[in-house]
Amino acid sequence: MAASDTGSKIQGARPSFAPWADPAARPLLRLDAVSKRFGEVIAVDRLSLDIYEREFFALLGPSGCGKTTLLRMLAGFEQPSEGRILLDGQDIAGVPPHRRPLNMMFQNYALFPHLTVEGNIAFGLQQEALSKSEIATRVREMLALVKLEGFGARRPHQLSGGQCQRVALARALAKRPRVFLLDEPLAALDRKLREDTRFELMELQHKLGLTFVVVTHDQEEAMAVADRIGVMNRGQLAQVATPSEIYEQPNSRWVADFIGDVNLIEGRVVSCGLGQIVIECMAGGRLLVAHPADVALGTAVGVALRPEKVQIEAQRPLATDENCFAGRVAEVGYLGGLSIYRVKLDNGAEMKATAANRTRLIERPIGWDDRVWLSWPAEAGLVLTR
Amino acid sequence: MTDADRQVDSQVDSQVDSQVNSQVNSRRAAGRRARGRRLIALIPALWLVVFFLVPFLIVLRISLSQTVIAQPPYLPLLDLSAGWQGLRDFVAGLSFDSYRLLASDGLYATFYLRSLAIAALSTLLLLLIGYPLAYGIARVPRRLQPVLVMAVFLPFLTAFLIRIYAWINILQREGLLNDALMALGLVRQPLVWLSTDTAIIIGIVYSYLPFMVLPLYASLEKMDETLLEAAADLGCPRWKAFWLVTAPLSTPGVAAGALLCFIPIAGEYVIPDLLGGSGAQMIGQTLWTEFFQNKDWPVASAVAVALLVALLAPILIYQHLQARALEGR
Numbered sequence A: 001m002a003a004s005d006t007g008s009k010i011q012g013a014r015p016s017f018a019p020w021a022d023p024a025a026r027p028l029l030r031l032d033a034v035s036k037r038f039g040e041v042i043a044v045d046r047l048s049l050d051i052y053e054r055e056f057f058a059l060l061g062p063s064g065c066g067k068t069t070l071l072r073m074l075a076g077f078e079q080p081s082e083g084r085i086l087l088d089g090q091d092i093a094g095v096p097p098h099r100r101p102l103n104m105m106f107q108n109y110a111l112f113p114h115l116t117v118e119g120n121i122a123f124g125l126q127q128e129a130l131s132k133s134e135i136a137t138r139v140r141e142m143l144a145l146v147k148l149e150g151f152g153a154r155r156p157h158q159l160s161g162g163q164c165q166r167v168a169l170a171r172a173l174a175k176r177p178r179v180f181l182l183d184e185p186l187a188a189l190d191r192k193l194r195e196d197t198r199f200e201l202m203e204l205q206h207k208l209g210l211t212f213v214v215v216t217h218d219q220e221e222a223m224a225v226a227d228r229i230g231v232m233n234r235g236q237l238a239q240v241a242t243p244s245e246i247y248e249q250p251n252s253r254w255v256a257d258f259i260g261d262v263n264l265i266e267g268r269v270v271s272c273g274l275g276q277i278v279i280e281c282m283a284g285g286r287l288l289v290a291h292p293a294d295v296a297l298g299t300a301v302g303v304a305l306r307p308e309k310v311q312i313e314a315q316r317p318l319a320t321d322e323n324c325f326a327g328r329v330a331e332v333g334y335l336g337g338l339s340i341y342r343v344k345l346d347n348g349a350e351m352k353a354t355a356a357n358r359t360r361l362i363e364r365p366i367g368w369d370d371r372v373w374l375s376w377p378a379e380a381g382l383v384l385t386r
Numbered sequence B: 001m002t003d004a005d006r007q008v009d010s011q012v013d014s015q016v017d018s019q020v021n022s023q024v025n026s027r028r029a030a031g032r033r034a035r036g037r038r039l040i041a042l043i044p045a046l047w048l049v050v051f052f053l054v055p056f057l058i059v060l061r062i063s064l065s066q067t068v069i070a071q072p073p074y075l076p077l078l079d080l081s082a083g084w085q086g087l088r089d090f091v092a093g094l095s096f097d098s099y100r101l102l103a104s105d106g107l108y109a110t111f112y113l114r115s116l117a118i119a120a121l122s123t124l125l126l127l128l129i130g131y132p133l134a135y136g137i138a139r140v141p142r143r144l145q146p147v148l149v150m151a152v153f154l155p156f157l158t159a160f161l162i163r164i165y166a167w168i169n170i171l172q173r174e175g176l177l178n179d180a181l182m183a184l185g186l187v188r189q190p191l192v193w194l195s196t197d198t199a200i201i202i203g204i205v206y207s208y209l210p211f212m213v214l215p216l217y218a219s220l221e222k223m224d225e226t227l228l229e230a231a232a233d234l235g236c237p238r239w240k241a242f243w244l245v246t247a248p249l250s251t252p253g254v255a256a257g258a259l260l261c262f263i264p265i266a267g268e269y270v271i272p273d274l275l276g277g278s279g280a281q282m283i284g285q286t287l288w289t290e291f292f293q294n295k296d297w298p299v300a301s302a303v304a305v306a307l308l309v310a311l312l313a314p315i316l317i318y319q320h321l322q323a324r325a326l327e328g329r
Helices: A003-010 A067-075 A117-126 A132-145 A161-173 A191-208 A219-225 A243-248 A253-258 B003-063 B080-093 B097-104 B106-139 B145-157 B160-171 B176-183 B197-221 B225-233 B238-249 B251-266 B270-275 B283-293 B297-327
Strands: A029-038 A041-051 A056-060 A082-087 A102-105 A179-183 A211-216 A228-233 A236-241 A263-273 A276-281 A286-290 A300-305 A311-313 A324-334 A338-345 A350-356 A371-375 A382-384
Touching: A029 A067, A041 A067, A041 A082, A041 A236, A056 A067, A056 A219, A067 A102, A067 A179, A067 A211, A102 A161, A102 B225, A117 A132, A117 A161, A132 A161, A161 A191, A191 A211, A191 A219, A211 A219, A219 A243, A228 A243, A228 A253, A236 A243, A236 A253, A253 A263, A253 A300, A253 A382, A263 A286, A263 A350, A311 A350, A324 A350, A338 A371, B003 B297, B097 B106, B097 B297, B106 B145, B106 B197, B106 B251, B106 B283, B106 B297, B145 B197, B160 B176, B160 B197, B160 B270, B197 B251, B197 B270, B225 B238, B238 B251, B251 B297, B270 B283, B283 B297
Parallel strands: A056 A211, A056 A228, A102 A179, A179 A211
Antiparallel strands: A029 A041, A029 A082, A228 A236, A263 A276, A263 A300, A276 A286, A300 A382, A311 A371, A324 A338, A324 A371, A338 A350
16 A cells, blocks of 8 residues: 555545535435334434545444444345435335445354355356356455455455455455445454454445445544544434545534543533624633634533643743643553643632643653643634524 | 572572472473373273173174084183183184074064164154254253253153153053043044054154253353344345354254164164064064074074164264364354
8 A cells, every 4th residue: 555545544634525515416325214123123214324435434433323224224134114225316215235336344253163264265256157267266366455365265264354354345345335334343343353354445445436334433533534424323323524624623522522532521601703603601701713604692602622722831821821720630541652740720610731742751741730721722612502 | 709699599490490390290290180180081992892892702703603502502612721722723713604593584683674664763853853842942041941951851750661661551452542542532532542653653752852852951051142133134934034144053863863763763662562562573572582582692682782883983974073073163
């Protein structure tokens, strides 16, 4: 893989690729008010979503949010209680799994233990009207694609976890699915391998030009691989947007809190104008936040502030008057490259700030119980009304 | 070096010491564990020697003897007091006469073949009945499964002989089976069931069913349901997935069940004796006749040894399959 490829992708590139922003674009897969109930439990609640050709879409949410149920409905293992699932404009609700042009990679890979790697990859092809030589060619292509040449005759139990994952990939991709569904594709791998495999997944998707829908509870994974993320909560989509939008402009307190680390400051709007609003915090003190739209005075709002956007200093900063709070360090979490400071403010609230450890540990100026000042520009905060 | 330094040093030393000690200790413990494991392996080995190998050698030795009217009813006897000469006389006295008889008299071969044929047919029927049963049990909700497995074993709470006698009652001329068939208008005259091969096979299939169901259930129950979903996802309809996924993955269970039934059925004595006719025999009955009617211990022993050799083939096949299944895990 060329390093430049991944580099550009990480920065949320493929800037030209945004079919969801184009009103003329027709979605490949459309979920139309889909619900799924198991007895009293509502797993998926009137969910609507469009997924476009060649998109890498991630369904992200805590366990039990209904994301796996949604994926299983796409694969055909569950039938929606209500609503329609359209593929190329055709309702596929009644189509059994073995007739759907979607393929799934299972979380536990579900490789057939009695078949060799080749047998596993060929399994899906043997269900189609393909000649032996065609199947053999396709299997060879797939083995090359996932870099498992020479492993064809092995059985799954003779492979490592990472190799099993590639076989599962190859087996599903051999079917050339219209939509490739991946259920927690990297969850079973260890951290280092997971990061490498992420890039390989992205490369595969790019190379094959397929549509990927991946279900994950790992937000880092979703952020790294996806064109768009659908954040799911209690059977509904809380927000659907690009990774950077999800992170920088969460649409609700819940999304802000679920994605990454955040300080949520509750308060009431006391003045607004000139693209800025002033908020009286519940705990005391005032915040200045940049916000383009007007908000009615007195509205209860939350301000989301990412810890890395908070400046932490041992001296009172001279330049800033606004958004500057004094406090005492209650806890320091050393993460190697970063340190997380939990600061008890004088007004009683708690805030987190992160700072990159640019110097060696010994020279680090701020430690436990130190008096510190937290400050941030007006643009750092985000006003949330939901 | 200051005192404090020295203290630190000695502390470090003692730490290192204790580490080395603990390593040595753990190595010793590992050695003990390995020895313990070998000792545990001795238990089944000892069991096999005492309850299989020694009795088998006794039977083998009797099968190579000659029958005489005496106590015990065979020769030669090993006279240990005569020393080497006694041993030489003993070996010289052994012969293959009993085996020659088995080979020359076609009747024995007929009985062997009959036994193997009945065992094969019964095993096939057991598989045909047992597989759907085990499959069904493995598919019901998990909390119901132990109840159903228990139900399969429930008849075992009644004595074996009583259950076979009950079958005599069912299968006789004025029995329940004929009554039922006539009540349903399927036959006009009572049929002869008792003392036929059909009766033997019915009795065998009834008695051995749990031994077929249990290993099949064990292998079907642990099968990963997502494999069938994966098959469906890859374009394979449900009925085909059974043949391509479920069936091959349950072969260890099929092999275990088949052997667990086939081997004892081939040597079955009580069921054919009670339900079968007097003319046609299975090899178990032949053995009984040789021992208790003809009092010919050597021929009876030879019959037993030959049966064991005949059954060795399926056992070896089973071993091979087992080894492959273990490898697959």
